[in-house]
Amino acid sequence: MTAWPRFKMYGVPTIFRQAVSDFAGGRVQSGDDVAALERALSDLTGAAHAIAVPQARVGIHLVLKSLIERSGKQKVVLSPYTIYDVVNMVVSAGGIPVFADIEPNNANLDPDAVAPLLDDGVAAVLVTHLHGLVCDLERLGSLCRKRGIPLVEDAAQAFGGHWEGRALGTVGIAGVFSFGRAKNVNCFFGGAVVTDDGELARALRDEVRDYAAMDPAKLAKRVLSCLGYSVAVSRALFPLITHPLYRWLTLRHPKRGAELLSTERSPVLRSSLPEASRRKLSPMQARCALGQFPALAEQQRKRGKLAEIYRSGLANLPSLRLPIELPGTDNVYLAYPIQVSDRVALQQFMVRQGRDVVIQHIGNCADYDCFAEYRRSCPVARDVAASVLLLPTYPDYPPSEARANVEAIRAFLEVHSQ
Ligand SMILES: Cc1ncc(COP(=O)(O)O)c(C=O)c1O
Incomplete structure (x- = not known):
């Protein structure tokens, strides 16, 4: 059996x-x-301005800081189903996070939950295109326009996607991309903000200009950790060493195994941007990112084909919730998120068959103790956060493997949904 990595x-x-x-x-x-x-x-995006940042989260911080200062308002409405440091970026920008619940199928902000939260104290609505699935920009955009509230797109997971022919990131006042190690453009870490707003662009440039150069030791460490991961999932090592190890962890210590590999295991509140984050993207990282642009469209097409295999193969299974594509969207599908009530059992079932899939480690930030002062009841986010399993969509993942994943999931559900 030659297992393929997640x-x-x-x-x-x-x-x-x-x-x-x-x-x-x-x-x-x-x-x-x-x-x-x-x-x-x-x-690529048609935006008037693009500003490179050391990480997408820093871009989010800078955009929100500028909008909060400009408006004199503090509330930022956002999805609780995101990485916890995004919430920290709201707080460190001087904002007050206001969590709005999400839609069950695309796991992004639910316009019906956002609408009642929009009052005169809201500086911005931060929407997320999680998993590269475009959120309901039609309705969220219209809500924001009506109230004169800027919409900011967290497109960290959605670089290359479109809505109504417009590049994601350019629909709101600003969009933020990530070029981190788990993204579809990888320069170890990095990101960018795009905007048509000249004042916002100037404010961001003024801030980034004062940042120190990227710390070479931090960069070298990240290069080495990426190299280690790449070797571990190589065709030579993965079936022999890494998969058996993942298998053992998943079967024997499912909770600890998932935690060990998660970057979200110990959320903390940070009320200021760490000094170590105030760094400029290095020219070397920019070269790495630029070199990947020519392949973007073809890679997206391949991910789309894998998503189609999952979508058609898993359709109409009552105990499975699949993502729904909204009209006018060209989705990135960084992974294909499915929702199932016992995802650990499904993961274990698949691992036993040599199929490596990963539990989504992002949780419901509205429930975290570290964000207790911003707690709001978001039952859909709570449910989704406990149910998502990610199916692989990276471009060289063989379609035959995607079809085998479909078979395995169907076999599991036949037994478990009775
Ligand atoms: C939805 C979302 N927003 C923001 C970020 C932050 O990106 P970065 O790691 O480049 O700061 C991530 C990173 O995983 C993300 O998934």
Whole structure:
């Protein structure tokens, strides 16, 4: 049995060659590639301005900080089903997070839950396109326009997606992309903000200009950890070593195994942006990101085909909830999220058959103790956060494996839904 991993990093092996050559040649900080990346992002999205940031979360912080200062208002309405540091970015920007519940099928903000929260104290609505699934921009956009509230897009997981022919990230006042290690453009960590708003762009540039250069030790550490992961999921090692290890963890210690591999295991409240985050994206990282742009569209097409295999193969199963594509959307499908009540049992069933799938580690931030002062009841987010399992969609994942996943899930549900 040759098991395929749950996820493979994008940009490999080119980004490692780039990193090794730039580190060895002392060129990590050389070149005007950050400006080139920003120009390429403007060309690709049609946005007037693109500003590179060290991580998407820093971009979110900067955009919100500027909007809060501009409006003198503090509330930021957002989805609780996101990484906890996004909530920290609201707080560190001087905002008050107001959680609105999500829609069950695409797991993004529910316009009906957002509407009653929009009052004169709201500085911005931060929408998320989680899993690369476009949120209900039609209704959320219309709600915000009616009240004159800026809509900000967290498109960290949705670079390359579209809504009504417009690039995601350009529908609201600003959009934020991530080029982190688990994203479809990977420069170890990194991100960008796009906007048509000149004042906002100037404010962001003024802030980023004062940031220190990227810490080479931190960057080198991240390159090495990415290299380690890539080796662990390589065709040579994954079936022999990594999968058996994952299998053992999943079967023997499902909870600890999931926690061990999660970046969300110990959420904490941070009321200011850590000093270590105030760094400029390095030219080396910009080169890594730029090198991946030509492959973007083809990779998205491949993910779309895998999503179609899952969608058609898993349709009409009463105990499974599938994502719904909203009209006019071109979705990124960074992974294909399915919802099932006993996801641990399904994961274990699949692992036993040599099928590696991962439990979504993102939780319902509205329930976290560290955010107790912002707690709101978001029952849909609570339910979704306990049910999502991610099916692989990375571009070289074989369609035959996706079909085998479908078979395995159907077999599991036949037994477990009786
Ligand atoms: C929905 C969402 N928003 C924001 C971020 C932050 O991205 P970054 O790691 O580049 O700061 C992530 C990262 O995983 C994310 O998934």
